[in-house]
Amino acid sequence: MNEQKSAEERMQARAPEMELIREAQAGSRAAFDTLVRQYEQQVLRLALHLTGSEHDAEDIYQEAFLKAFRHLGNFRFECSFYTWIYRIVTNLCLDQMRRRKTRREDRSVLVDYFGGEIDLLASVSDDRSFSNPAKELDRKLLGERIHAALEKLTPRERMVFELKHYQGLRLRVIGEMLNTTEETAKNTLFRATKKLRTQLAGLRS
Amino acid sequence: MRCKIAQERIVTAAYGELADEQARELDQHLAGCPECGKEREQVLALKALAGAYPVAEPEANLAARARMRLGEALDALPSRRWYERLGQQIRNNFASLMATPVTACLLLLLGAGAGLVGGNEMAMNRARQAAMAQAARAQAQPQPATESGATVEIANISSIVREPDSHRVEVRYNQLVPQRLEGSLDDPAIRQLLMLASENADSTGVRGDSVGLMAAECKAGHGCQKAAGIRDALMVALRYDKNESVREKALEGLEPYVSEDVRVRDAVLEALMNDGDPRIRTAAINILTPVEADTSVRQVLYSVSNTDSNPHIRNVSRQVLNSVPEIQ
Numbered sequence: 001m002n003e004q005k006s007a008e009e010r011m012q013a014r015a016p017e018m019e020l021i022r023e024a025q026a027g028s029r030a031a032f033d034t035l036v037r038q039y040e041q042q043v044l045r046l047a048l049h050l051t052g053s054e055h056d057a058e059d060i061y062q063e064a065f066l067k068a069f070r071h072l073g074n075f076r077f078e079c080s081f082y083t084w085i086y087r088i089v090t091n092l093c094l095d096q097m098r099r100r101k102t103r104r105e106d107r108s109v110l111v112d113y114f115g116g117e118i119d120l121l122a123s124v125s126d127d128r129s130f131s132n133p134a135k136e137l138d139r140k141l142l143g144e145r146i147h148a149a150l151e152k153l154t155p156r157e158r159m160v161f162e163l164k165h166y167q168g169l170r171l172r173v174i175g176e177m178l179n180t181t182e183e184t185a186k187n188t189l190f191r192a193t194k195k196l197r198t199q200l201a202g203l204r205s
Numbered sequence: 206m207r208c209k210i211a212q213e214r215i216v217t218a219a220y221g222e223l224a225d226e227q228a229r230e231l232d233q234h235l236a237g238c239p240e241c242g243k244e245r246e247q248v249l250a251l252k253a254l255a256g257a258y259p260v261a262e263p264e265a266n267l268a269a270r271a272r273m274r275l276g277e278a279l280d281a282l283p284s285r286r287w288y289e290r291l292g293q294q295i296r297n298n299f300a301s302l303m304a305t306p307v308t309a310c311l312l313l314l315l316g317a318g319a320g321l322v323g324g325n326e327m328a329m330n331r332a333r334q335a336a337m338a339q340a341a342r343a344q345a346q347p348q349p350a351t352e353s354g355a356t357v358e359i360a361n362i363s364s365i366v367r368e369p370d371s372h373r374v375e376v377r378y379n380q381l382v383p384q385r386l387e388g389s390l391d392d393p394a395i396r397q398l399l400m401l402a403s404e405n406a407d408s409t410g411v412r413g414d415s416v417g418l419m420a421a422e423c424k425a426g427h428g429c430q431k432a433a434g435i436r437d438a439l440m441v442a443l444r445y446d447k448n449e450s451v452r453e454k455a456l457e458g459l460e461p462y463v464s465e466d467v468r469v470r471d472a473v474l475e476a477l478m479n480d481g482d483p484r485i486r487t488a489a490i491n492i493l494t495p496v497e498a499d500t501s502v503r504q505v506l507y508s509v510s511n512t513d514s515n516p517h518i519r520n521v522s523r524q525v526l527n528s529v530p531e532i533q
Contacts, residue, residue, distance in 0.1 A: 029279065039274065054267055061271045066278055069321035139257060146258035164220055165252070166260050171222050190216045197251050 021081055025072050032072070036065055043089050048091045050162055052147065060096065064089045079176060087177045090159055097155035110134065127136035157192035164189055206234040211241045214220045219248045266404065266441065269397050281360070282378040358383075385500030390422055400438040407449045415441045416442045416451050420458025429462070436462060438473040449482040456485060470496060474505045491523050497525050 017038075043064055049055035059175035067088050075084055080124045150158055156178070163189040164185075211234045218231060226232040242387050252311045346432045388395045402415035419439060423429035429436055442455040456476060462469040470493070477489040486509075496502050503526065510522035 012396055028245070031330075032279075033276075036272065036275065040268055041263060044268060045260055046262055046270065048267075049260045058267065058271045058274070062275055062278065065275050069279060069282075131489075142254070142257040143259075146255055150258070165255055171217075184219060186222075189220070190213050193216050193248060193251060196255070200251065200254055 010052055015083060018077060021072070022076075025075070033071060035068075035081065039085050042082075043085065045161070046086075046089060046167060047093060049166060050158070051144060052094060056096060060089065060092045063092050067092075081178055084175060089162050090163070090177050091103070094155045096158055145200065146156065149196050152199055153195055157188055157195065160188040161192040161196070182204075206230055206236065207476060208234075210246050211235070211238065215241065215245045216249050219252060249426060261327070264437055266400055266438055270405070272471070280382070301304055328467075390418065391428060392414060396428070396433070396435065400434055403438050403442050403451075405445075409451065411441070412498070413448065413451045414447060416446070416454045420454045423458040424461060426461065429458075436466065437470065440469065441474055443472055449485060452476070452480065452482070452485055453488065456488055457494065462490055464495050470502070473477065474502065477505055477509060483518060486513065486515070486518050488522065490518070490525060498508070498530070 019037075020031050020034055022070075024035060040061065044057055044059055047056065047060040047064075051057055051060065068085055075081070085170065150161070153161065159178065160174055162172065163169045163177065169190070171185045172182045175182040178185065211231060214223055214227060214231045218228055223231065235245060332433050357395050358379045361377040362376060362378045364375075364377045367373070368375070384397065386394060390396070395417075398417040399419055402411055403419065404412075406412045406415065416439065419435045423435060423439065436459065439455040439458045443452050443459065446452050447453070456473065457471060461467050463473055466471075473489050473492055477493070480486050480489070490506070490509075493502050493506075497506070506522045506526050510519050510526060513522070
């Protein structure tokens with residue numbers, strides 16, 4: 001009874017979005033633009049954290065929303081639009097990660113649109129009026145080690161770890177996005193954490 | 206419970222996805238198994254460590270740039286023919302009719318099917334004739350012009366297909382459509398375009414104008430809050446623009462924020478250490494005067510006083526260092 005009620009509540013909460021999607025499916029560009037604005041930050045956040053490159057994140061954003069626009073007619077409301085668009089983005093990111101592994105690109109720092117390094121930890125700001133350069137350097141090096149360890153996972157392991165640890169999604173939803181079961185997602189997460197622990201042995205937080 | 210199962214469940218539990226009953230069994234196992242207890246500590250340590258690679262919030266510039274590029278690509282897509290839109294609408298209606306009684310569904314299917322088959326044939330014939338007529342008219346007409354009278358530019362050619370056994374060729378191309386927007390400097394759309402112009406414009410003059418306008422707004426304290434994106438655009442221009450006068454304008458715009466915003470201070474310090482133009486490095490030293498007691502500023506000044514290629518800059522840095530007591 002409770003499950004049915006929460007499913008109904010979820011449906012009601014999604015009603016305005018469903019209307020927007022229907023309008024977009026009927027050809028309304030304004031409706032599609034509104035959908036893009038609702039999800040673009042999440043799409044960019046995920047793509048940027050996975051690829052480490054603003055340029056690649058922008059390419060993935062472009063491909064994902066163009067695909068969504070072309071195939072919006074196939075969306076049958078069997079899942080939330082959020083899951084649907086994330087499925088497109090995760091598949092594009094997986095393709096990109098597999099291509100990088102084939103080319104043996106090794107990127108241990110993030111790069112911005114112009115190829116300059118992004119210091120991630122600069123955005124985790126220290127609001128005191130003076131900074132401790134040695135501590136900042138330690139944090140930066142640690143961040144680079146974590147990033148390098150993540151790059152050594154298989155694309156699928158990296159994706160599951162990203163979606164679970166950094167994006168906070170439920171394993172059931174991760175399974176849906178990756179077209180697999182919750183159980184498989186769980187096993188992949190276990191393998192990923194085991195590998196990361198081996199890579200990062202000896203480091204302290 | 207075997208340790209192998211426990212170790213898998215430790216990970217699931219660490220991420221809050223273990224069912225209550227299994228969590229209780231795990232707790233009982235951990236109470237009597239030091240090895241698995243250590244395993245749990247290590248999984249929790251990994252979770253904490255992974256936080257050292259945080260998820261960065263995408264900058265406003267990146268989102269704006271991506272959105273603009275997407276808009277251009279969507280504008281370039283051919284619009285769907287009316288019978289494609291009708292087909293989509295029928296598919297949508299069919300999907301929502303799945304909840305209605307079966308008879309109503311069947312009736313709709315029969316009616317829609319008959320209408321589609323019959324009407325589609327007529328529509329396709331008419332569309333074919335209309336397309337042929339339009340092609341004939343287009344041959345006799347000049348190129349479409351913009352409001353200023355110039356012909357529309359072609360962005361790129363996407364495909365060329367020759368009809369078999371024929372002299373006819375189909376060329377698909379995308380057009381650039383020049384646009385214009387007027388508005389006040391407070392208008393978010395104008396601001397967004399200014400931010401894009403500061404990064405994307407080919408012309409130094411356009412980049413300089415946009416950075417100059419944004420810098421003036423920041424110096425006047427208009428809408429230059431951290432989240433607005435203009436400060437970020439100025440920092441990007443200071444760091445990456447190839448033209449020194451653009452970089453100089455960006456530096457002027459950032460001056461009011463060097464005390465309150467650590468990122469601005471770091472951007473100015475970087476300019477002091479790395480900018481190729483001595484005027485900009487000198488201007489950076491002057492801008493840093495309110496925060497010359499800051500430890501990181503003093504470290505950079507110390508380095509510059511020893512290593513800068515310009516003797517005047519080495520001198521000025523030393524003077525600033527000497528003018529402030531060592532410890533704050």
